[in-house]
Every structure is written in C-alpha cells, then in structure tokens.
Amino acid sequence: MASKVFFSDLRATKDRNLLDKIRALMDALEPAKHFKRGSPTAIKIHFGERGNTAFIRPLLIQPIVESTIKAGGKPFLTDANTLYIGSRGNAVDHLNTARSNGFSPSVVGAPVIIADGLDGNDEVPVPVKLKHFEHVYIGSAVARAASLVSVAHFKLHEMSGFGGALKNVGMGAASRRGKMAQHCDVAPLIHEDKCVGCGTCAKVCAQGAITLKSRAEGAGTKRGKLKKLATIDGQRCVGCGMCIHTCPNGAIDINWATALPSFLERMVEYTVGALKGKERNSLFFNFLTQISPACDCYPHADAPIVPDIGILASLDAVAIDQASADLINGQAGLPSSCLEGSALEPGSDKIRAVYPMIPWEHQLEYAEQVGLGTRAYELVTVG
Ligand code: SF4
Numbered sequence: 001m002a003s004k005v006f007f008s009d010l011r012a013t014k015d016r017n018l019l020d021k022i023r024a025l026m027d028a029l030e031p032a033k034h035f036k037r038g039s040p041t042a043i044k045i046h047f048g049e050r051g052n053t054a055f056i057r058p059l060l061i062q063p064i065v066e067s068t069i070k071a072g073g074k075p076f077l078t079d080a081n082t083l084y085i086g087s088r089g090n091a092v093d094h095l096n097t098a099r100s101n102g103f104s105p106s107v108v109g110a111p112v113i114i115a116d117g118l119d120g121n122d123e124v125p126v127p128v129k130l131k132h133f134e135h136v137y138i139g140s141a142v143a144r145a146a147s148l149v150s151v152a153h154f155k156l157h158e159m160s161g162f163g164g165a166l167k168n169v170g171m172g173a174a175s176r177r178g179k180m181a182q183h184c185d186v187a188p189l190i191h192e193d194k195c196v197g198c199g200t201c202a203k204v205c206a207q208g209a210i211t212l213k214s215r216a217e218g219a220g221t222k223r224g225k226l227k228k229l230a231t232i233d234g235q236r237c238v239g240c241g242m243c244i245h246t247c248p249n250g251a252i253d254i255n256w257a258t259a260l261p262s263f264l265e266r267m268v269e270y271t272v273g274a275l276k277g278k279e280r281n282s283l284f285f286n287f288l289t290q291i292s293p294a295c296d297c298y299p300h301a302d303a304p305i306v307p308d309i310g311i312l313a314s315l316d317a318v319a320i321d322q323a324s325a326d327l328i329n330g331q332a333g334l335p336s337s338c339l340e341g342s343a344l345e346p347g348s349d350k351i352r353a354v355y356p357m358i359p360w361e362h363q364l365e366y367a368e369q370v371g372l373g374t375r376a377y378e379l380v381t382v383g
C-alpha cells in the first residue's frame with residue numbers, strides 16, 4: 001500500500017505564510033497520535049558546517065517545535081558529532097557552530113543537545129540483527145528520546161547519492177563508533193598522476209591516515225627525481241570522505257571497487273537502530289530548498305542544482321525520500337549550477353549526473369527490504 005507524503009510548495013500570502021504552511025504539514029501528520037505525552041522528542045536536524053549556507057533556516061524550525069509542544073511532546077534539537085576535522089567534531093564546537101548558524105533556543109524555541117555527548121562516545125548499543133550488524137551505536141539523546149522528528153535538508157551527497165530522511169537519521173544519529181562502522185571499507189584512492197604532494201589532505205585527516213611518501217618520478221630514468229605522493233593507510237582510514245573534497249587537484253577519489261551498496265546498507269541498518277522502539281512515534285520532514293550538489297558538512301555550499309520545490313512531510317522515511325528524489329529529477333536543472341547538457345532536462349537523473357558511480361536507489365530498495373517503509377507513495381498537497 002502506498003504511504004501518504006504531504007507536500008507544500010513555497011508560495012505564500014499575507015494570510016498564509018510559510019510558517020503557517022509548515023504548521024499545516026505537521027497537522028496533517030496528526031502528531032498527538034504519535035508523540036509520547038510529556039516525554040522527550042528529538043528533533044533531528046543538521047546544523048550546517050560553519051561556512052555552509054544551504055542548511056535549513058532556523059526560523060523554519062519554530063513551527064515544528066511549537067506543534068510538537070502542542071501535541072504533547074517535549075522537543076529538543078539534536079545532531080551527533082562528526083568524524084572529520086571541522087566545526088562540529090565535539091560538543092563544544094558543535095554547539096558553538098549551531099549557535100552561530102542561528103540554532104539558538106531563543107530562535108528555535110527549544111534547547112539544543114548534542115546526541116552523542118562531548119566527544120562522540122555517549123552512545124547506546126541498539127540490537128538490530130540485520131545483514132551487516134547485530135548492534136548499532138546510536139547517540140544516547142536520540143536513542144533515549146521517546147519520539148523523533150527528522151527534519152532533513154534534502155540534497156545530493158558524495159557517498160550516498162542523496163541525503164534525506166534515511167541518512168539524516170541513520171548516519172546523523174550514529175555515535176563516533178557508529179559512524180566509523182558505517183564507513184569501514186571505503187578508504188579512498190589516490191590518483192598518483194594528479195597528486196602534487198601538497199599535503200593539504202594530510203592536514204584535514206582527523207585519523208592521521210594520510211602521509212606523504214617520496215617516490216621516484218618517471219620510469220626508466222637513471223636517477224629519477226623524487227616526487228612526494230600522498231598515501232592512505234587503510235587500517236586507520238574511517239572513510240569520512242573529507243580528503244576527497246579537500247584535494248585541490250581532484251587526486252583523491254572514492255574507491256568504487258569497494259562495495260558502495262554495502263555502505264548504503266550499513267547506513268540503512270543504522271536508521272533501523274535509531275528508530276527502534278519509536279517506529280510509530282517518528283515523523284519525517286524533507287526540505288527541498290537550496291538543493292545543493294553536496295552535503296551540508298562542507299564549509300561551503302555550491303549553487304542549487306534545481307529551483308526550490310517545497311517541503312514534504314510523512315510518517316514513512318522511505319516514501320518521503322523516494323518522493324523527494326522523484327521531485328528533484330522531475331525538475332529542469334539550473335544552468336547556473338554544476339549540471340550540464342542533458343542533465344538539465346526535466347526528468348533526467350540529476351543525482352546520477354553528479355555522482356555517476358553511486359547506485360542511489362539502493363538505499364531505498366534496502367530500506368524497503370528491512371521494513372522501514374515503502375517506495376510507493378501518494379503525494380497529497382497541503383495548503
Ligand atoms: S592527494 Fe591532493 S591534497 Fe593530497 S597531497 Fe596530493 S595533491 Fe595534495
């Protein structure tokens with residue numbers, strides 16, 4: 001049976017502004033039936049890396065917080081720390097970044113709690129008994145919350161093709177150990193012909209996995225010049241992908257030979273764990289605004305690939321992500337973005353155009369297979 005995915009566009013009038021429309025989307029989900037009265041409700045969001053500009057505007061979270069309180073929940077905003085060096089790698093930096101990006105209690109109307117504590121180790125092992133994991137490790141603030149509202153900025157992503165509800169909850173709520181478990185086996189490759197030995201990648205690697213080694217340049221030379229080349233220690237690498245985006249010469253790439261589908265499955269199994277015990281107490285919002293070609297984890301956001309579309313809400317994490325991907329691919333691409341040629345056509349696969357090697361549908365297929373929801377949806381326009 002198809003799941004309902006409620007949709008609101010971004011048109012507004014003086015009598016009905018965007019905040020009213022978000023409230024209407026929340027009402028459509030009948031939150032009082034899903035929240036455990038008087039119990040903590042985790043509003044799982046991405047606060048954006050410092051310098052990123054595509055994350056959801058804090059003001060737009062206000063109506064979700066207000067509606068949660070009205071429906072009996074006790075909301076707090078949350079996210080877990082990151083694996084890579086950046087502005088959200090521990091709770092102090094993370095809270096400072098959240099505040100500077102506007103997520104302060106005075107704006108959003110709820111406290112901000114970092115899900116996995118000061119250094120990413122405050123976790124709860126959750127049994128899932130699936131193909132890859134017996135247990136997954138979820139940030140305790142999410143694991144212990146009685147209800148959950150996922151508020152995801154839907155955008156493209158360099159490891160998963162797209163990041164929506166499934167990734168916001170699965171990767172986003174995982175503790176440090178949980179994130180490492182999802183990324184194992186995905187150490188990137190160095191293209192030696194492109195590497196100039198600048199060392200930029202080694203500086204951003206939080207695991208100390210990259211070193212510069214001297215190698216003889218050019219085959220057959222008697223006294224070949226020594227060239228510095230980056231090398232990655234696969235034992236230390238946790239596959240966070242930070243070096244890929246940092247290399248100024250495009251010399252680091254995802255190792256496509258390793259099983260990307262397996263990474264997507266691990267991420268989905270973490271989504272199962274994060275929702276465990278609150279499968280009937282979780283709501284999902286996807287904001288299809290400023291749809292950037294990469295994650296909000298980067299300290300910048302490239303131009304959106306399609307025009308702003310609207311906001312989706314559902315009780316089904318799979319249906320809402322499928323609907324979001326379909327809506328984006330149905331749009332004409334923006335010529336001012338990184339899309340080119342036929343990728344600009346309405347109906348073309350924008351996700352595959354940017355990340356041709358990522359089987360993005362697999363996270364949806366596997367999520368459906370493990371019972372997280374259905375890819376069949378009915379789009380219902382609200383307001
Ligand atoms: S891989 Fe890129 S960032 Fe690293 S040393 Fe080589 S050129 Fe520099």
Ligand code: SF4
Binds near residue numbers: 188204206208240244
């Ligand atoms: S080498 Fe591995 S751990 Fe280090 S930045 Fe690159 S992907 Fe991350």
